[in-house]
Amino acid sequence: MEPVLLRSLISMGILGVLLGAGLAFASKKFIVEVDPRIEAIEELLPGANCGACGFPGCANFAEAVVSSQVSANGCVVGGAGIVDKISQIMGVESAGAVIPKKALLRCGGTCEKALDRGKYSGIEDCRAATLLGGGTKACSFGCLGLGTCVDACPFKAIEMGDDGLPIVNKNICTGCGICVDICPKNLFTLVPETSDVHVLCASTMKGASVRKVCSAGCIGCKRCEKVCDTGAISVTDFLASIDYEKCTTCGKCAENCPTSCIIVLSHQERGLVEVDDIAH
Amino acid sequence: MDLKELFLLFIGSVLVNNFVLARFLGTCPFLGVSKEVETAFSMGVATTFVMTLSGLATWFIENYILEPFGLPFLQYVSFILVIAALVQLVEMVIRKTSPPLYRALGIFLPLITTNCAILGLALLVALRGYGFIETAVFAFGAGVGFTLAMVIMAGIRERLRFADVPEPLQGAGIALIIAGLLSMSLMGFSGLIAM
Numbered sequence: 001m002e003p004v005l006l007r008s009l010i011s012m013g014i015l016g017v018l019l020g021a022g023l024a025f026a027s028k029k030f031i032v033e034v035d036p037r038i039e040a041i042e043e044l045l046p047g048a049n050c051g052a053c054g055f056p057g058c059a060n061f062a063e064a065v066v067s068s069q070v071s072a073n074g075c076v077v078g079g080a081g082i083v084d085k086i087s088q089i090m091g092v093e094s095a096g097a098v099i100p101k102k103a104l105l106r107c108g109g110t111c112e113k114a115l116d117r118g119k120y121s122g123i124e125d126c127r128a129a130t131l132l133g134g135g136t137k138a139c140s141f142g143c144l145g146l147g148t149c150v151d152a153c154p155f156k157a158i159e160m161g162d163d164g165l166p167i168v169n170k171n172i173c174t175g176c177g178i179c180v181d182i183c184p185k186n187l188f189t190l191v192p193e194t195s196d197v198h199v200l201c202a203s204t205m206k207g208a209s210v211r212k213v214c215s216a217g218c219i220g221c222k223r224c225e226k227v228c229d230t231g232a233i234s235v236t237d238f239l240a241s242i243d244y245e246k247c248t249t250c251g252k253c254a255e256n257c258p259t260s261c262i263i264v265l266s267h268q269e270r271g272l273v274e275v276d277d278i279a280h
Numbered sequence: 281m282d283l284k285e286l287f288l289l290f291i292g293s294v295l296v297n298n299f300v301l302a303r304f305l306g307t308c309p310f311l312g313v314s315k316e317v318e319t320a321f322s323m324g325v326a327t328t329f330v331m332t333l334s335g336l337a338t339w340f341i342e343n344y345i346l347e348p349f350g351l352p353f354l355q356y357v358s359f360i361l362v363i364a365a366l367v368q369l370v371e372m373v374i375r376k377t378s379p380p381l382y383r384a385l386g387i388f389l390p391l392i393t394t395n396c397a398i399l400g401l402a403l404l405v406a407l408r409g410y411g412f413i414e415t416a417v418f419a420f421g422a423g424v425g426f427t428l429a430m431v432i433m434a435g436i437r438e439r440l441r442f443a444d445v446p447e448p449l450q451g452a453g454i455a456l457i458i459a460g461l462l463s464m465s466l467m468g469f470s471g472l473i474a475m
Binding site for chain 1: 341345346349350351354357358361362365368369372373375376
């Protein structure tokens with residue numbers, strides 16, 4: 001055999017073997033132990049990387065659970081089933097799921113009920129419209145209805161209704177809170193899934209001013225406060241708010257509300273649907 | 281070689297003979313990862329790191345294996361082999377010793393294996409017959425030059441998002457034009473040092 005060929009073969013062969021052996025040795029020496037529980041938990045998680053748990057993604061949440069930084073029920077989206085399984089993997093008693101929360105639009109000012117100040121023909125985005133003097137609704141608190149929340153919802157749980165207000169599909173909504181953050185009018189709030197009575201208004205204007213611009217707004221008349229047996233409703237800044245811990249969902253406030261801005265979901269169609277599935 | 285010459289060598293590899301803008305090596309990451317300054321900088325740092333190490337490793341191969349055995353034609357094969365193995369090793373070590381750095385470099389680290397600027401550097405060093413210290417300085421300078429080009433490019437492209445670029449030129453077209461202009465402006469350094 002040619003000497004050059006032989007030399008190349010031998011030198012390259014030895015080099016290859018040395019490098020290979022070196023890498024094999026290094027992979028043993030520098031091995032990074034990955035806790036198998038992290039992967040197991042990550043597989044259980046919904047994988048939407050929605051960030052509702054406060055971590056950038058499901059993988060980070062799984063890591064935090066394993067290193068005991070957060071409790072197993074941190075994943076709002078996953079619900080009770082996942083909490084039990086995660087607890088099992090972690091070998092702790094199930095922490096019990098938090099009551100799932102759903103997004104609720106605190107505005108009842110549909111195209112019919114709320115007045116407009118003018119026409120908007122800019123970018124179809126509530127945030128852009130808000131920059132132009134607060135948008136076109138005469139009520140400065142009202143929903144602009146351009147559907148920024150619809151686009152932002154990673155679960156496609158929000159749809160734009162025919163009446164100009166977004167509708168949250170209760171079955172799909174996971175309570176991740178992305179719509180809460182993105183709405184420039186701050187209209188979304190997360191409410192416990194088990195509550196059926198809600199105030200669909202966010203206006204803190206005086207009653208007379210509300211009346212001028214919207215027929216579905218809270219005028220701060222305090223009637224609901226008076227009829228509530230459990231003291232769950234209070235009116236501050238001309239706006240009723242419900243303490244969901246005290247509320248028994250009797251619906252008296254809704255019956256007595258002159259502008260019907262308080263609703264009982266099982267009787268109404270606004271806000272959260274689907275109505276068929278509301279009875280628990 | 282004294283300190284002054286080493287400094288000139290460094291400046292030369294950073295500015296005058298910048299690997300990306302004067303030699304047109306490593307153009308793929310230059311165009312591919314230069315959309316944001318932050319990632320461009322991480323990529324630059326990772327490349328500098330690997331460049332310096334691989335420059336030295338290939339120097340050993342060249343001077344202690346290829347030269348003595350009279351096998352200079354195996355440069356390409358052996359250099360690629362060594363660079364690939366080295367990057368693997370570096371990745372393992374970093375992963376073990378510094379997880380934050382590992383996360384910051386991310387996918388860039390293994391990708392650098394195929395960066396032609398690395399191989400180009402190894403071949404240039406062999407061609408010019410640099411010594412050990414010179415190789416280290418030259419390789420580090422080349423890495424710094426690469427980082428510089430990446431960051432400048434990323435800075436321009438970040439601003440470009442708000443520019444009114446004619447439709448046929450959007451995307452890759454305008455990126456190539458910018459690269460050409462940048463390269464031309466860097467040619468202004470060519471009289472700085474006679475290499």
